[in-house]
Structure formats: C-alpha cells, structure tokens
Amino acid sequence: MAKPKNKGLGRGLEALMGEAAIGIREKDGKGSGIEYIDINNIKPNRNQPRKVFSEEKIIELADSIKEHGVIQPLIVRAADSGYELVAGERRWRAARTAGLKEVPCILRELTEEENMLLAVVENMQREDLNPIEEAEGLGNMIEAFGLTQEQISKSVGKSRPYITNALRLLKLPDEIKEMISSGKISQGHGRVLLTVSDRKKQVDLADRIVKEELSVRVTEALAEGKKEQYKKPKTRRMTKNPDVLQIERELKDALGTKVSINMTGKKGRIEIEYYSKEELERLIDILKQKK
16 A cells, blocks of 8 residues: 655754744753753664764764863754654764763654654755765655655755755665765766666776776766777866864864865855854854854
8 A cells, every 4th residue: 555645844944943943941841942961861863864973083073072062962852761862963972982971952842754854954954964875864754754855855955856866876786875975986976877777887887987086977978888088087186285174173073063164375264054043143152252
C-alpha cells in the first residue's frame, strides 16, 4: 500500500528556531531561555544526517570550549530517558572531550518530522554536510514522511532543481559515493558520472578522475565517449594562507557560526553568518563584549 502523502511541515528553520518556535522552557517551566543539562543525560540524534566528524576538529573545538565555554547552546528535545540532541552534536562531542559536566541547551517540543527537518537544515545552512550526507538526509525525509520534493524544497529553503540534483547522487555506486563523501571527487563529477549507463564504467572513470585529477569538463568529454587527446588543464588553485584558515577556525569556534576572511592585497572583509534573528542578537551581544 502506498504511503499517504504528508502535507509537509509548512514552516522552515525560522519557525522552528526563531522566536515563534514552540516549546522553549526553563527548568521552572516559565518563559523561554537556556538551561544547563547533565551531558551524560543527552544522547545523539538518531536522525542526524552528518556521519563524518573530524577528530582533529573536535579536539580543536574542545580546546576552544575549555577556554571560552560552549557559546552556542545545543538544541535538545525530551526523550524516553533523558534528552535527545536535535542540533549541535559536534559541540556535544567536543564538550565531552573537554570534560564538561553540563552544557547549555534550549529545550524544544518537536515532532519526529520537525526533529528530522531541523537536524538536516541546521547542518545544511552551516555547510557541515558533505554532498552525500545531505542527499541521504533529504532522502530520509521523503521516505520517512512521504514528502514531495516540492515540500522539501520549501522546508529547507533550497530550489527544486537543487533538491533533485542532490537526490540523484544517491543513484551512484557506493564506491563513488564514498569518493564524493571523502572529497576525492566533487558532486559535479558525480553528476557527470550519472550520465554513464554502465556501472563498471562509472567506477573506472571515477578512479581515473582521482588518479589523473581530471576536471569536470574533461570528465564530461570522456563520459560522452570522445576519443581525442586532451591536455590536462593547469589548475590554479586559489588556496588561502594556512594562518588565515586557522584564524577562521578559531573565530568559528569562538562565535559558534561560520566565519570567512577574504583578502585582496592589504584590504579584505570578514563575513559572519547567522541563521535567525535570535542568533543575530546573540552574535551582536558577543561582539559588544569584545570592546
């Protein structure tokens, strides 16, 4: 029997994380705010789309937490026993590594559907998911709740073609999905490989992409069966100075959000991302304290 279609969430991250979100409460049940919860009473989110956590980055964040504490609260919901993470597993892991006994949390009352959506969207907006994790998270939402791609598109704030292209990557062989997950090839390469009908040829071409560092354009030519010789393009990788990357990581850990430093000569700009009015106000408060 076909699974009945769900009408969708009808609201996105703003409604789930912003001031209008339901179910924020203190320990005394009055008002809204943050409460500190025993870290051992919190368990990971079973709907967490992110599967890969860099141990090195966890240790870096743990060092920052030892110095500054957990600046951005975790989002949790009540479970049969204790609490379940909705968003913030990297912070939770790092806090455990840092030896914290309690962590600041915002408690939400969420349905299974809202829980899965928020876990996916929070990671997507922070660019914490690799393309395959993102596709699997979106696919799980469709499979679990019978949502259409259009409903998913509205809920996560991405275009319908974006959702379609993301989900198509799941049709690739496992070997190629692993290459994309690990960053050996790009999702652009993956989309080209989808045009190759034979599975073995897909994997062989993927291996060649890695070994010869082929561009997407060259991969397209090979996928179309063009036999002419090609010159391996000279790639000019615009890599950031390692010191700049380290400062970006430190600022990200200190502010709890993505920070980009873009330099042109002696000039440049620092971009700090936020995802809700509540988070903007939090960042403003942090920056004001730095005076």
